[in-house]
């Protein structure tokens with residue numbers, strides 16, 4: 001497990017939603033945001049519950065109008081995860097959301113800055129024991145008046161950074177805003193400082209982590225569609241998390257929020273920061289040695305595993321004999337292709353050699369069977385020790401694969417030792 005930066009810890013939720021802890025030794029929390037209108041109660045509830053089922057620990061909703069905070073009263077009783085109200089411009093929306101029973105408030109220092117207004121939100125949250133996220137966004141803090149002069153002055157503080165002026169501006173705004181909270185002796189706070197620039201995000205959070213002990217919510221904002229947005233987000237968040245920085249994350253892009261959650265979870269699984277739920281799929285990228293229609297096979301396997309398998313089975317789907325046995329060695333269930341057939345292994349034992357059109361069904365049958373045996377205590381995931389005897393000789397590659405697939409060559413074996 002990667003070391004984590006020690007921080008304060010906050011709790012969100014109640015008995016019904018479960019308590020989600022953020023900070024220090026708590027698992028890194030995954031959150032996302034609904035894309036529909038909050039006032040459309042039924043659709044909003046459906047969306048929140050769909051995101052919770054996808055693995056979101058918290059779901060944030062926008063409350064730009066009074067009808068949104070009114071809707072929160074109904075929404076909150078029908079959802080299974082804590083809800084965060086995202087408030088901009090109108091501090092009264094925050095007060096209304098608190099009164100409606102929301103579990104956390106997000107404020108933007110760039111558009112709610114009046115001290116008295118912020119104090120009234122702090123007092124309302126304190127009365128209900130709710131935390132507040134202070135979310136600075138690069139896009140909403142850059143000052144319009146004397147902008148160039150101000151940026152030049154601020155840039156001197158972080159001159160070693162490419163965008164030192166922005167880092168200085170974001171941190172200065174964060175410090176000023178947090179003074180209001182600390183003057184009120186309110187420390188149930190999470191902080192964030194997002195930008196669309198992944199390298200700026202890395203730099204600004206690195207600096208923030210040295211200055212504050214509040215838990216950090218990581219994110220890259222305005223990251224574009226999934227194709228680029230997930231890469232931008234994972235570049236920044238992965239670098240920070242690998243250095244122990246970050247307590248809750250949102251991967252955000254213009255796309256399905258359930259995909260945001262899936263990508264965030266995969267990032268945390270890859271870094272060993274969360275325990276994997278469901279199967280882990282390994283698949284080769286394919287090349288000119290491909291022996292079956294692997295892309296279709298992989299997508300079909302992925303969909304079924306996501307729907308049916310709850311235990312963290314490691315499943316490998318490989319296009320030929322070159323790397324197939326190697327992945328079979330490390331997987332719980334594996335198939336590698338040869339001459340339009342699939343050779344299937346379960347925990348190192350060869351269990352089948354089937355034609356291409358039977359691979360999907362047989363592989364999934366083996367996955368289900370192994371999951372059943374693990375649940376019954378008859379097998380254990382990862383409980384295998386296998387070795388590969390290299391193919392020596394298999395002659396011409398093509399003929400070797402044909403002979404292996406036909407079961408005529410035993411030099412390529414994966415078996416227990």
Ligand code: SF4
Nearest residue numbers: 284286287319320322
């Ligand atoms: S396993 Fe075979 S088909 Fe897949 S990428 Fe490797 S060499 Fe190519």
